[in-house]
Amino acid sequence: MKRLTILGSTGSIGTQTLDIVRQNPGKFEVYALAAGRNAEEVERQARQFKPRVIGLMDDKAARELKQRVADLDVEVVQGMEGLLRSVTDEAPDTIVTAISGRIGLEPTLAALQAGKDIALANKETLVAGGELVMETAKKLKRRILPVDSEHSAIFQCLEEDERTLEKIILTASGGPFRGWSAEKLKEVTPEVALKHPNWAMGAKITIDSATMMNKGLEVIEAHHLFNMTYEQIEVLIHPQSAIHSMVQYCDGSVLAQLGRPDMHLPIQYALSYPTRWSNPFERLDLRGKTLTFFDPDEYDFPALKLAYACGRRGGTLPAVMNAANEVAVHAFLARRIPYLEIIRLVERVCTEHDVLDATDLETILSADHWARMRTEEFIG
Template structure:
């Protein structure tokens, strides 16, 4: 039996992780659940899965939850200290990092320092601090198992002979605006941007998918996870979301991983690795299906080009791009800025940043804080 701490249990990935746990036939156990401030859902999860600890980042939410769970022997903790304690606990085998945004970096580093296996669903952690995270994982002998469907696909294909890779091919659905021109994208509304054609995801990642920033973040994540140069990471639009990614080897052979667009599959693989467990989830049916592939439009979706540029420069710049994007996407969700303003503000923040190399956690957090403040200043001008 493997014991889990799930960070972000009330979010989309967290909820689907708990669904995997419920179908695991006793092979998975929950030690701790952590979230921001969704008290109602956290109470439901706590009563159903009976963890030893639940953590709320928000202090009033933690206080409310203590009252709701006073009839159960469950400890309610709060804040980053509570989250870090939940990942380093001796009983924990695997930490599922499904918190949204850069906030996942510190608990991930703490879990690695404690020797835990990381089921990584928080791409921003590697975007902001990939060099630190991968170095720490190597030093402590920790496995980082990708949960993103694309990186899970690559990880599965790499089990053959990773030393003979020519390149990896990250597939992208193209989001709700595949084929749209730059001019047409100026008319995008919040409601349209939240309608992803294939995947059920949280609001932030759904907007990132529509701008293709999500794929840009995944390019940087892949660079760190698989130790590949950016020239060996290709993006290919695949609207059907059946092939989740591919690996091309030096002899010209290409291995692809296929499956339904169901995040429970890569989640379960990360939790069951190195074995595979049977489950009752719907199977892929290829009869009558047509699979198509297209080059990405870097002009209409400049976020992808920016991510390549930022990733190649490295240093504190990826953390700045990620932080600015988090702030501006939230502003878009709150209808404070237009859709085109998302990438325009992110690009401006990146262009103004003085990049630092030789990173540590402090320099990354300082860059992150600067980018958030600068993005807020630019948003206030809209």
């Protein structure tokens, strides 16, 4: 039986992870749940899954939750200290990192150092601290199993001899604005941008998918997860979202993983690996379907070009890009800036940054803090 800590239990990945637990009785114990501030939803989860520890980042929400679950045998912890407690206790063996944003970096590192395996659904962790995280996992011989559908697809297509791998191909739907003119994009509102054509996701990742920054983050994540150069990582627009990614080998063979645009399967595979479990999920039906592929247009998607450049430069620059993007996306969602200003802001902050080697957590967090402050200054 696997004992889980689920970071981000009230988000899209977190709730779908609990679906997997619910569908596989006897295979999991939920040791800890952690979220931001949704005390009401966490209470519902706690009453069903009976965790021993619950963590909320927001102090006020944590105090409210303590009152809500006073009749349960559960400890409520709060803030980053509580988050770290939920991943470093002796009991859990697998940490599902589904919390949104760079905030996932510290608990992921702490979990690895405490000897836990990671089911990683937080790409910002590897964007901001990829070298440090992967070195830590390698040194301590811990597994990082990808949950993102694209990286799960690559993982499922990999052969044992990594020397035969020639390149990986990340697919992208292109989001809701593929082919839109700059004039039309000026009028984009949060409501329009949040309507992804294929996937049901949280607000931040949905906006990232519209700008294609999400795919840029995935390129950097793939670089670290699979030890590939940026020249070996290709992106193709695939509007149907049936092929989640592909792997090309030195003999020209291309292996692809296909499935419905649903995160349950990659979540389950990360938790069941190295075996596969049956499930009641709807199956992919390709009858009558046409699958198409296009190169991404750098004019339409400048975020992708920026992410490649930041990834190649390395050091603290990817962390700065990610931090600036987080601030800019939330500013757009709050109607403080227009849609087209998101990537302009990120690029401006990246241009100003004096890049350092990202060899320790303190340096990464310092760069992240600087980028957030500078982006807010530009917005102000």
